[in-house]
Amino acid sequence: MDERDLDRQLVERAQRGDKHAFELLVSKYQRKLARLLGRFIRDPVEVEDVAQEAFIKAYRALPSFRGDSAFYTWLYRIGINTAKNYLVAMGRRAPTTTEFNSEDAEGFDEGEQLRDINTPESAMMSKEIARTVDDAMEQLPEELRNAIALREIEGLSYEDIATIMNCPIGTVRSRIFRAREAIAEQLRPLLGTPKDKRW
Amino acid sequence: MREKLSALVDGELRSSDLHTHLVRLRTDLELRGAWSTYHLIGDALRGHFGPEVIDRVVARLRDEPTVIVPRSAPFRRLSWYAMSAAAAFAAVVLVVWTASPIWNAPEIAGSSVASGATGTAGSVTILAPGATSAEAKPPVTSAEVENYLLAHHPFSPTSAMQGIAPYARTVAAGRGTEGK
Numbered sequence: 001m002d003e004r005d006l007d008r009q010l011v012e013r014a015q016r017g018d019k020h021a022f023e024l025l026v027s028k029y030q031r032k033l034a035r036l037l038g039r040f041i042r043d044p045v046e047v048e049d050v051a052q053e054a055f056i057k058a059y060r061a062l063p064s065f066r067g068d069s070a071f072y073t074w075l076y077r078i079g080i081n082t083a084k085n086y087l088v089a090m091g092r093r094a095p096t097t098t099e100f101n102s103e104d105a106e107g108f109d110e111g112e113q114l115r116d117i118n119t120p121e122s123a124m125m126s127k128e129i130a131r132t133v134d135d136a137m138e139q140l141p142e143e144l145r146n147a148i149a150l151r152e153i154e155g156l157s158y159e160d161i162a163t164i165m166n167c168p169i170g171t172v173r174s175r176i177f178r179a180r181e182a183i184a185e186q187l188r189p190l191l192g193t194p195k196d197k198r199w
Numbered sequence: 200m201r202e203k204l205s206a207l208v209d210g211e212l213r214s215s216d217l218h219t220h221l222v223r224l225r226t227d228l229e230l231r232g233a234w235s236t237y238h239l240i241g242d243a244l245r246g247h248f249g250p251e252v253i254d255r256v257v258a259r260l261r262d263e264p265t266v267i268v269p270r271s272a273p274f275r276r277l278s279w280y281a282m283s284a285a286a287a288f289a290a291v292v293l294v295v296w297t298a299s300p301i302w303n304a305p306e307i308a309g310s311s312v313a314s315g316a317t318g319t320a321g322s323v324t325i326l327a328p329g330a331t332s333a334e335a336k337p338p339v340t341s342a343e344v345e346n347y348l349l350a351h352h353p354f355s356p357t358s359a360m361q362g363i364a365p366y367a368r369t370v371a372a373g374r375g376t377e378g379k
Contacts, residue, residue, distance in 0.1 A: 017265045020231075026252070033249075
């Protein structure tokens with residue numbers, strides 16, 4: 001099973017009436033979709049509104065999702081169409097199709113979004129989170145830091161990480177988990193939740 | 200449990216464990232919070248910052264009618280094709296089964312003709328299975344065969360399917376013998 005399989009499983013559950021499964025997908029892709037929309041909608045409040053609308057449209061359109069493409073690619077198209085409609089309704093220039101190339105769905109230029117797509121409050125929060133995560137990474141033992149970096153930044157599978165780090169897959173799994181827990185512990189005061197109880 | 204959730208987030212959980220964990224994620228708020236935090240950490244490490252809309256989306260989803268998609272349309276299509284194929288196969292089997300007596304009949308007739316050709320004129324030689332002509336019983340006259348066939352015709356398995364064909368053969372044989 002890979003991430004695409006997991007997404008498909010969640011979609012199938014949502015299609016059978018499990019709204020919680022769809023909420024897990026929203027939780028997973030909300031920042032990625034907001035970053036995408038932030039390329040074309042400058043007002044951070046509007047980005048939030050359009051992102052929210054795009055997720056609701058995606059939920060309503062679940063019966064039409066056949067799994068021919070990855071869930072995020074499908075969500076990306078819905079997000080783009082929602083943004084276009086919004087801009088047209090507001091009398092602003094809608095982006096052309098060449099600006100929205102579906103090949104961009106899996107990733108685009110990074111690092112220039114922070115100011116544009118966050119409200120002042122959420123921008124401050126994002127900076128705090130970034131600083132906390134960086135600090136927590138610095139404090140991690142090297143094997144944990146490398147394991148989670150190879151997974152989250154390089155996007156490698158556990159098998160590939162095990163090969164690189166010359167250790168069993170079970171060890172990779174344990175290291176990534178321990179790294180996440182250590183970082184999450186540092187984030188808890190910031191997120192204001194004693195035991196990850198969010199939404 | 201949370202270690203398995205961590206693997207699930209990475210799509211590295213075994214398929215056999217998937218159902219159990221997705222069911223627990225429905226009800227366990229702490230696990231769902233961990234799911235959210237793990238994704239936040241991943242996004243932060245990749246520099247993916249953006250507003251969180253999950254609370255607003257969840258609030259709106261509560262007011263949305265629940266989506267129920269009829270189970271697996273491809274499966275229904277597949278079962279439709281399977282049923283069609285089974286029906287077609289059954290039809291072919293039925294035709295073969297009902298027609299097989301017709302196909303067997305010419306063999307019997309053919310062997311009789313062949314036997315008749317080797318015997319004397321106006322008589323039929325009946326051979327037991329595996330018997331050679333040297334071991335054959337004395338020839339039976341065609342009149343005896345005609346009588347036998349006519350007497351047993353109602354019990355013939357081919358009569359129901361062949362309509363008047365058996366009678367046509369009999370008449371032809373009768374004319375042949377009359378002519379001689």
